[in-house]
Amino acid sequence: MNALPLSYIARNLRVRRVTTVLTAAGMALVVYVFATVLMMTEGIRATLVATGQPDNMIVLRKGAGAEINSGISRQQAAIIETLPGIAHDAGGRALASKEPVVLNNLPKRGSGKPSNVTLRGTGAAGLALRPQVQLVQGRMFRPGGSEVIAGRAVAAGFQGVDLGATLRFGGRDWVVVGLFDAGRSGFDSELWADAEQLMAAFRRQAVSSVIVKLADADRFEDLRQRIEDDPRLGLEAKREERFYAEQSEALANFIRILGTALAVIFSIGAVVGATITMFGAVASRVGEIGTLRALGFRRSAVLAAFLGESLLLSLLGGVAGVTAALAMQAVDVSTTNFATFAELAFQFRMTPAIAVQSMLFALLMGFVGGFVPAWRAARLKIVDCLRAA
Amino acid sequence: MFLFRLLLKNAFRHRLRTLLTMVGLVVAVSAYGLLRTIVDAWYAGAEASSSTRLITRSATSLTVPLPLAYAERLRAVDGVSRVSWSNWFGGIYITERNFFPQFAVDPATYLPLYPEFRLSEAERVAWQRDRKGVIVGARLAQKFGWKLGDNIPLRGTIYSGTWNFTLRGIYEGADASVDENQMLMHWGLINETVRARSGRGDYVGVFVVGIRDPNNAGVISERIDAQFRNSLAETLTETEKAFQLGFVSMSEAILVALQAVSYIIVIIIMAVMANTMAMTARERLAEYATLKALGFGPAFVVRLLFGESLLISLIGGLAGLLLTLPLAAAFANTAGSLFPVFRVSASTMALQLAAAFVVGVVAAAWPAWKMSRIDIVAGLRHVA
Numbered sequence: 001m002n003a004l005p006l007s008y009i010a011r012n013l014r015v016r017r018v019t020t021v022l023t024a025a026g027m028a029l030v031v032y033v034f035a036t037v038l039m040m041t042e043g044i045r046a047t048l049v050a051t052g053q054p055d056n057m058i059v060l061r062k063g064a065g066a067e068i069n070s071g072i073s074r075q076q077a078a079i080i081e082t083l084p085g086i087a088h089d090a091g092g093r094a095l096a097s098k099e100p101v102v103l104n105n106l107p108k109r110g111s112g113k114p115s116n117v118t119l120r121g122t123g124a125a126g127l128a129l130r131p132q133v134q135l136v137q138g139r140m141f142r143p144g145g146s147e148v149i150a151g152r153a154v155a156a157g158f159q160g161v162d163l164g165a166t167l168r169f170g171g172r173d174w175v176v177v178g179l180f181d182a183g184r185s186g187f188d189s190e191l192w193a194d195a196e197q198l199m200a201a202f203r204r205q206a207v208s209s210v211i212v213k214l215a216d217a218d219r220f221e222d223l224r225q226r227i228e229d230d231p232r233l234g235l236e237a238k239r240e241e242r243f244y245a246e247q248s249e250a251l252a253n254f255i256r257i258l259g260t261a262l263a264v265i266f267s268i269g270a271v272v273g274a275t276i277t278m279f280g281a282v283a284s285r286v287g288e289i290g291t292l293r294a295l296g297f298r299r300s301a302v303l304a305a306f307l308g309e310s311l312l313l314s315l316l317g318g319v320a321g322v323t324a325a326l327a328m329q330a331v332d333v334s335t336t337n338f339a340t341f342a343e344l345a346f347q348f349r350m351t352p353a354i355a356v357q358s359m360l361f362a363l364l365m366g367f368v369g370g371f372v373p374a375w376r377a378a379r380l381k382i383v384d385c386l387r388a389a
Numbered sequence: 390m391f392l393f394r395l396l397l398k399n400a401f402r403h404r405l406r407t408l409l410t411m412v413g414l415v416v417a418v419s420a421y422g423l424l425r426t427i428v429d430a431w432y433a434g435a436e437a438s439s440s441t442r443l444i445t446r447s448a449t450s451l452t453v454p455l456p457l458a459y460a461e462r463l464r465a466v467d468g469v470s471r472v473s474w475s476n477w478f479g480g481i482y483i484t485e486r487n488f489f490p491q492f493a494v495d496p497a498t499y500l501p502l503y504p505e506f507r508l509s510e511a512e513r514v515a516w517q518r519d520r521k522g523v524i525v526g527a528r529l530a531q532k533f534g535w536k537l538g539d540n541i542p543l544r545g546t547i548y549s550g551t552w553n554f555t556l557r558g559i560y561e562g563a564d565a566s567v568d569e570n571q572m573l574m575h576w577g578l579i580n581e582t583v584r585a586r587s588g589r590g591d592y593v594g595v596f597v598v599g600i601r602d603p604n605n606a607g608v609i610s611e612r613i614d615a616q617f618r619n620s621l622a623e624t625l626t627e628t629e630k631a632f633q634l635g636f637v638s639m640s641e642a643i644l645v646a647l648q649a650v651s652y653i654i655v656i657i658i659m660a661v662m663a664n665t666m667a668m669t670a671r672e673r674l675a676e677y678a679t680l681k682a683l684g685f686g687p688a689f690v691v692r693l694l695f696g697e698s699l700l701i702s703l704i705g706g707l708a709g710l711l712l713t714l715p716l717a718a719a720f721a722n723t724a725g726s727l728f729p730v731f732r733v734s735a736s737t738m739a740l741q742l743a744a745a746f747v748v749g750v751v752a753a754a755w756p757a758w759k760m761s762r763i764d765i766v767a768g769l770r771h772v773a
Binding site: 018019022023025030032033061062063064065066068069071102103104111114116169170171202205206234250255258262266269270273275276277279280284333334335336341343 | 405409410412416424448449450451479546550589619620622623625635638639640641642643653654656663664667
């Protein structure tokens with residue numbers, strides 16, 4: 001006789017319902033925290049990765065790291081536009097967008113507390129460079145007008161950002177004339193206005209970044225070298241995808257480290273719970289263990305049965321935890337990204353990898369918690385067991 | 390006394406189980422305390438702020454500079470005693486991981502506004518004389534092992550290039566709430582360099598405005614902002630505390646999550662503890678029936694269960710509380726300058742004990758209710 005049937009294991013859990021539910025609930029909470037942290041990290045990453053286009057290049061001042069720190073003069077921007085390797089539109093104009101970026105402090109809906117919203121000056125070229133941005137309501141801002149269009153998340157998250165409403169900044173009133181959907185990318189958290197008007201309002205002589213479309217995405221290195229070697233410029237170039245991925249790093253890492261540390265601490269509590277439960281299960285079934293052994297079941301079968309019970313318990317907890325975490329996908333989160341000092345909206349994002357990792361984490365807790373009691377059950381002497389019963 | 394001895398004996402009858410439960414409690418209570426301390430540390434800047442200082446910044450956002458010329462007009466506002474200014478420098482010391490706040494300030498006007506930064510007279514004079522000089526907080530100097538006269542290179546992000554500064558002074562906080570992780574440099578040096586490079590200078594990040602009477606903060610703020618309304622650079626003036634809280638609220642989503650998580654761990658341990666008590670009660674069914682048969686009332690059984698649960702939870706809670714202090718110290722060391730002030734507050738300790746108490750009560754509630762109602766005959770029969 002090799003193994004005890006699974007139904008025997010499962011029935012034991014059912015007999016001690018309250019204990020099973022309490023232990024599984026503890027594990028479910030730990031798995032829930034573990035999964036939501038990973039989902040948050042993934043959500044931030046996915047949002048910012050979707051922001052960059054593979055064939056776009058962004059140019060910033062050397063060492064700036066973020067658009068708000070950067071400054072590129074008009075002359076420098078003009079030089080960049082003339083470099084070879086940049087795509088051109090049907091009219092022969094270089095597909096380059098010279099963009100001033102300003103942070104604008106607006107009150108959040110609900111709490112009324114202010115947070116920074118990225119205000120980007122752009123133009124027709126900027127829209128052409130970002131195919132994921134679609135106007136869903138209203139119209140595009142007119143060049144030369146004090147008008148802005150707002151990303152989906154800004155309109156949803158901030159007070160006074162409604163179609164037709166006015167926002168006051170830079171000594172002027174700006175009318176919100178359109179709302180756009182940027183396909184769950186970082187642009188959803190931005191306000192866009194005419195670049196020239198924005199520079200005039202804030203008395204700026206320099207733009208923050210220049211974004212260009214590469215004629216051939218594979219020739220990025222050539223262009224990068226050309227820009228970074230040009231002594232007139234003092235600028236650096238990055239693939240847009242990489243630039244935005246880097247912006248997600250600080251916040252995503254922070255949440256991941258903090259969250260994982262918490263989940264590990266919590267798991268100690270849940271493992272203790274599982275150990276107590278399994279010790280209880282062993283203690284109350286000493287006679288049963290003796291009978292099984294007397295019937296011919298081996299020590300390994302007893303070990304497997306108790307370990308199986310613990311794993312099944314953690315499986316229950318894991319499924320409950322992951323299911324609860326799945327519901328979090330409906331929640332929109334918005335917080336300040338340290339790298340840009342501006343608000344970034346994102347969603348919790350479940351991936352198969354996260355689900356698998358969470359389940360493995362649950363099973364690991366079940367294994368660690370169940371092993372010592374199961375080991376002890378397997379080591380019991382038949383005679384002692386039967387005498388105790 | 391008899392009851393207490395019975396409780397002790399009962400609690401440690403299953404030594405391993407009780408010990409495991411206590412381990413769980415220790416972990417939960419110390420984690421709860423640590424999380425609350427992290428949240429507190431976030432608010433530390435606001436706690437340390439002075440009610441006699443206002444911060445005037447651009448109405449658009451902190452990143453939009455204001456013209457230096459505003460200083461004169463601010464000084465003329467009724468109720469204002471002193472005016473100084475600072476710029477966020479945002480330099481990197483060796484790597485991004487060594488983050489600490491750096492401000493370019495005007496030493497002559499800035500230091501009188503921050504009396505809580507204790508700096509010896511000799512060091513203050515030395516700093517004022519050396520335009521490339523900087524002063525840093527004691528904790529920061531200790532972290533990087535800086536001594537007076539050391540050269541500190543910073544890679545600029547906002548002000549490009551590598552800047553070499555000389556350490557001229559180390560300040561200490563007047564009390565534990567003062568941020569000793571800052572570096573202050575000469576605003577004049579930065580300004581000159583910017584002007585030489587781009588031809589545009591004389592811009593500041595924020596004005597720090599000293600006021601005579603904290604009660605007039607609201608009125609003075611309004612007066613200042615009215616001065617600059619409809620100008621090219623409109624201002625927003627608030628108390629230093631409100632200004633600091635503005636930073637806190639930016640990370641609010643993370644704070645709310647941390648707070649939620651700190652309660653989740655209490656719930657987890659509640660489940661573990663309740664499980665322990667439920668198992669204990671189930672095993673002692675026959676005993677309780679015997680006690681009842683001997684004439685002890687249901688209240689006695691209830692007291693036994695609650696007493697045992699509370700005994701375990703409070704011992705565990707106390708141990709967890711004691712463990713929090715070294716844990717917090719270790720965490721503060723690892724996190725370094727991320728959290729300038731990191732202390733376990735008295736209210737956190739009280740909350741930790743309260744949490745342990747609640748866990749003990751809740752865990753015993755259901756078994757106690759059930760055991761007080763057992764049928765003696767059924768309970769005694771359970772033995773067989």
